[in-house]
Amino acid sequence: MTMTAMTTLPLRVPPDEADPPRPLRWAVMGCARIAQKNVRAMFLSPWARLVAVASRDQARCEEWVLQHVPAVQHSEVRVFGSYEALLEDGDFDAVYVPLPTTLHEEWVSRIVAAGKHVLCEKPVGCTYASVVDMIRAARAKGVTFMDGVMFMHHPRLNKMLGQIFDPGCFWGPVNRVSSAFTFRADEQWLQGGDIRARASGDPLGCLGDLGWYCIRIAMCCFGFVQPEAARCVSFQLNADGVLIDLTAEVYWKNCEPGNVTRPNPVLHFHCSFLHSFRQWFEVCGNDRRITCQDFVLANTDKAEFVLERDLGLLDKATQPCADRREFPTFDSCQEAEMFSSFAKAVHGQQGTRDFYQLATLKTQAIVEAIAQSQKNGGTLVDVPAAQLP
Amino acid sequence: MTMTAMTTLPLRVPPDEADPPRPLRWAVMGCARIAQKNVRAMFLSPWARLVAVASRDQARCEEWVLQHVPAVQHSEVRVFGSYEALLEDGDFDAVYVPLPTTLHEEWVSRIVAAGKHVLCEKPVGCTYASVVDMIRAARAKGVTFMDGVMFMHHPRLNKMLGQIFDPGCFWGPVNRVSSAFTFRADEQWLQGGDIRARASGDPLGCLGDLGWYCIRIAMCCFGFVQPEAARCVSFQLNADGVLIDLTAEVYWKNCEPGNVTRPNPVLHFHCSFLHSFRQWFEVCGNDRRITCQDFVLANTDKAEFVLERDLGLLDKATQPCADRREFPTFDSCQEAEMFSSFAKAVHGQQGTRDFYQLATLKTQAIVEAIAQSQKNGGTLVDVPAAQLP
Numbered sequence: 205m206t207m208t209a210m211t212t213l214p215l216r217v218p219p220d221e222a223d224p225p226r227p228l229r230w231a232v233m234g235c236a237r238i239a240q241k242n243v244r245a246m247f248l249s250p251w252a253r254l255v256a257v258a259s260r261d262q263a264r265c266e267e268w269v270l271q272h273v274p275a276v277q278h279s280e281v282r283v284f285g286s287y288e289a290l291l292e293d294g295d296f297d298a299v300y301v302p303l304p305t306t307l308h309e310e311w312v313s314r315i316v317a318a319g320k321h322v323l324c325e326k327p328v329g330c331t332y333a334s335v336v337d338m339i340r341a342a343r344a345k346g347v348t349f350m351d352g353v354m355f356m357h358h359p360r361l362n363k364m365l366g367q368i369f370d371p372g373c374f375w376g377p378v379n380r381v382s383s384a385f386t387f388r389a390d391e392q393w394l395q396g397g398d399i400r401a402r403a404s405g406d407p408l409g410c411l412g413d414l415g416w417y418c419i420r421i422a423m424c425c426f427g428f429v430q431p432e433a434a435r436c437v438s439f440q441l442n443a444d445g446v447l448i449d450l451t452a453e454v455y456w457k458n459c460e461p462g463n464v465t466r467p468n469p470v471l472h473f474h475c476s477f478l479h480s481f482r483q484w485f486e487v488c489g490n491d492r493r494i495t496c497q498d499f500v501l502a503n504t505d506k507a508e509f510v511l512e513r514d515l516g517l518l519d520k521a522t523q524p525c526a527d528r529r530e531f532p533t534f535d536s537c538q539e540a541e542m543f544s545s546f547a548k549a550v551h552g553q554q555g556t557r558d559f560y561q562l563a564t565l566k567t568q569a570i571v572e573a574i575a576q577s578q579k580n581g582g583t584l585v586d587v588p589a590a591q592l593p
Numbered sequence: 594m595t596m597t598a599m600t601t602l603p604l605r606v607p608p609d610e611a612d613p614p615r616p617l618r619w620a621v622m623g624c625a626r627i628a629q630k631n632v633r634a635m636f637l638s639p640w641a642r643l644v645a646v647a648s649r650d651q652a653r654c655e656e657w658v659l660q661h662v663p664a665v666q667h668s669e670v671r672v673f674g675s676y677e678a679l680l681e682d683g684d685f686d687a688v689y690v691p692l693p694t695t696l697h698e699e700w701v702s703r704i705v706a707a708g709k710h711v712l713c714e715k716p717v718g719c720t721y722a723s724v725v726d727m728i729r730a731a732r733a734k735g736v737t738f739m740d741g742v743m744f745m746h747h748p749r750l751n752k753m754l755g756q757i758f759d760p761g762c763f764w765g766p767v768n769r770v771s772s773a774f775t776f777r778a779d780e781q782w783l784q785g786g787d788i789r790a791r792a793s794g795d796p797l798g799c800l801g802d803l804g805w806y807c808i809r810i811a812m813c814c815f816g817f818v819q820p821e822a823a824r825c826v827s828f829q830l831n832a833d834g835v836l837i838d839l840t841a842e843v844y845w846k847n848c849e850p851g852n853v854t855r856p857n858p859v860l861h862f863h864c865s866f867l868h869s870f871r872q873w874f875e876v877c878g879n880d881r882r883i884t885c886q887d888f889v890l891a892n893t894d895k896a897e898f899v900l901e902r903d904l905g906l907l908d909k910a911t912q913p914c915a916d917r918r919e920f921p922t923f924d925s926c927q928e929a930e931m932f933s934s935f936a937k938a939v940h941g942q943q944g945t946r947d948f949y950q951l952a953t954l955k956t957q958a959i960v961e962a963i964a965q966s967q968k969n970g971g972t973l974v975d976v977p978a979a980q981l982p
Contacts, residue, residue: 241909379868382773388879388903394853437826438842442853449856453827453840464783464831467838467867478856479768479877481903481913488868490777501906501913514777514870517890520630522928524870524890539911 216362217424218541219556221548224251228297228321228547231256233287233311235268236302238325242352245539247274251547252540256282258290287311291318298348298546301325304405305412309334312349316341321348321550323542327412328564332572332588339561340593348550350560351567353420355499357541360507360533364494365424367511367531368487380488381425381471383418385500386410386479394442394477401446401477409447410475411571411578417500418473418485419570422454423563425487426469430566431456431587436578440478449476452574454587507533558592565590605751606813607930608945610937613640617686617710617936620645622676622700624657625691627714631741634928636663640936641929645671647679676700680707687737687935690714693794694801698723701738705730710737710939712931716801717953721961721977728950729982737939739949740956742809744888746930749896749922753883754813756900756920757876769877770814770860772807774889775799775868783831783866790835790866798836799864800960800967806889807862807874808959811843812952814876815858819955820845820976825967829867838865841963843976896922947981954979 230246230253232239246252254277259265262285273281284290290299291314298321303311305327315322322342328351329335342349355361368375389398399405400413431454440449456469483500486493492513508530515525549556569590577585619635619642621628635641643666648654651674662670673679679688680703687710692700694716704711711731717740718724731738744750757764778787788794789802820843829838845858872889875882881902897919904914938945958979966974 237910241911244909380863382863384771384875386877389854391852391854438844438857438859440857448853451842451859451861455827463780464837465778465780465867467865468827468829470827470840472840472861472863474769474771474861476856478854480880480882480901481915482875482877482882483913486773486871488775488871491869493869493871498913501911504908504912512869519893520633521626522630522890522926523893524872524887526870537911 217365218357218362218545219552219559221545221552221556224547224551227251227253228543228550229253229255230543231258231290231296231299231320233258233290233299233301233315234303235259235265239300239302240272241539242300242302242543243272244274245537245543247277248537248540249543249547252543254281255296256284256290256293258284258287260286291315294318294320297321298323298550304399305330305408306405309338312338313341316345316347316349319345319347321546323350323352323546325352326416327406327408327571328568330407332568335565335568336593339565343561343593348546348557349564350546350549351564352542353417354538354542355417355421355502356563357545358502358507358533358538359536359541360502360509360531361424363531363533364496364509367494368425368489369427375492376490377466377469378425378487378489379467379469381422381485383421383471383473383485383499384475384482385414385417386474386476387481388479389477394448396442396444401442401444401448403444403446407446408571408575410477411447411450411452411574414475415450415452415473415574416567416571418475419454419471419567420563421485421499422471422473423566426456428563428566429456430590431471431570433584433586434570434573434577435584436574436582439578447578449478450474450574450578452577454570454574502536502538504535504537507536561592562590565592606754607746607751607934608941608948610934610941610945613936613940616640616642617932617939618642618644619932620647620679620685620688620709622647622679622688622690622704623692624648624654628689628691629661630928631689631691631932632661633663634926635932636666637926637929638932638936641932643670644685645673645679645682647673647676649675680704683707683709686710687712687939693788694719694797695794698727701727702730705734705736705738708734708736710935712739712741712935714741715805716795716797716960717957719796721957724954724957725982728954732950732982737935737946738953739935739938740953741931742806743927743931744806744810744891745952746934747891747896747922747927748925748930749891749898749920750813752920752922753885753898756883757814757878758816764881765879766855766858767814767876767878768856768858770811770874772810772860772862772874772888773864773871774803774806775863775865776870777868778866783837785831785833790831790833790837792833792835796835797960797964799866800836800839800841800963803864804839804841804862804963805956805960807864808843808860808956809952810874810888811860811862812955815845817952817955818845819979820860820959822973822975823959823962823966824973825963825971828967836967838867839863839963839967841966843959843963891925891927893924893926896925950981951979954981
């Protein structure tokens, strides 16, 4: 596992890239709630400038800009009353897409056709095939495509992966990743008041909205080696057939099946709209583990992970002893880092753009296998290899 | 769930009992490693006195006493070269049984027949039926029977259950318990070098040895309401067919299946001899959770649990806000507390003895359902109601 990982994993996540020559000029397609923080992030990143916002309702869009865009930027942000009008104008470099998932396929393909770069919220598509199409189109047109997983751009991730993959750290194989990302929605929300609970908006429900992150962090920890199979362990649907609670497992190949000491590498995760707020993961090796309690919405003041290494049991085997280290990162805004990473990827090496596309493809492939397993009554479903189209 | 729990749960775990009139006089049957800490615990408890140790090898037993029993006690501890000789002597009140699980049925029944109380290591039996027999015999003879789950006697548990069940705490339903108890054994150990990896010693492997604790802590959190069903999610066996890694789920009845906001109550746990040392649990309610990182081998200096209550998202939904409280318990030795609880149970009310027997029966019933599911390829298996025989 370790060796395979080494050959696949970029040395750093985000990949190391030089500063771009100039900031990217951004348009936002849709006034979703999640766009609020990303509009602020564009303001905080030295490599992003917001220049346009489009919505299906011009008046609402103008109101939204007044409310959520910093006042000093109002003069340079143009407002469009339809997505078509935005694309016809075309005076921007990239589009941020926080639309409902069911609209991604149509609008990403139109943005790409217009020759613009795309930052697309997760889940990227309703199906794996649609994401292959989006990425094929982006590659054909030579535009950058990335999904909106903020933690990929937080300096904490790279620091943590260094503890796992740097040869001097002696981590050994990654045996298990556990993760939970849940929050508690109210009844109205769960019955379709929110787009994420509507089959017409986000048919993958909590799997696409929350599980996406659990899968992605595991992929980082397993060095972006694609797993072999996945399975839905248990789930709940709302009346619209949307997943509102899901437990799943994802299985990687055991490279030493004959070695009794080697566990099968696995991701176990829980994502749900029904439980109290949790956003943790735990990575287990042979003699150590890493834990993180805020992996999706990182604490901006001080974002930590904790590494504990077993030192055995003391005091008649009643007191476990461990070397415990906290690794803090201070004052980082991961959303702003995401927009900086994006600009660097646009002007950087092809390998960097490939990496982000592959990360999206592999994640969507796993999501699809789990969704399939849920429909099949929890059977084991093969995960496609997920290569660049 | 909450109401049912209230009527079943003792107000305190351990149940509140008066001090016994005198210490119990203990015999230890077998010089297992785990007996070392419990012999010390007898020394630390004001309500226990060690008076005899038996082993199949008199010389080894004498050596063991010299090594592990405090010197001031050597004069009052008698040594026996066989378990039969110990029982024939009979000059003690209770027997602590750390024997391999496959020997429990025979020796517990002989101890009970001799009219002595029994503290039996977990897993109590290889089968649920054998445990029903042991407890039926103990009840017929009027002796106390308890399993060796130390954390049941730690003051931390009662403090934590108060946060969940005291009406003034507004916890609401317990929705999910997650737990992991794992350690990493070496190859020789896993291939049967240790009794827990041998079908002839502990056929339930990590499920009986480690999963027992995960199940028990969940039962405490679900107010000792018995679950409906259980399932093995994934597992690994050694060449002897013993479980060395297991992930399982246990399902409680959803009392409001028509309420879209109500998740199905579940325990999810991982127990393994293949992973780095972990001993945590997490209990989720609607708007809060409790976590504990040392629930099996409690830190003696300061044993904590942490309660976090959601307060929503701040700062454009990037910063989760929670009320976080640490509840410490200082300077407690849970093994010593266990021997004190045992003496109190012997001299206390029948309800207290019933409670411990029920806890054992219910735990073994769940263990058996999971073991059955593992043999059946992961099917859902009903959990028996587990009533006192």
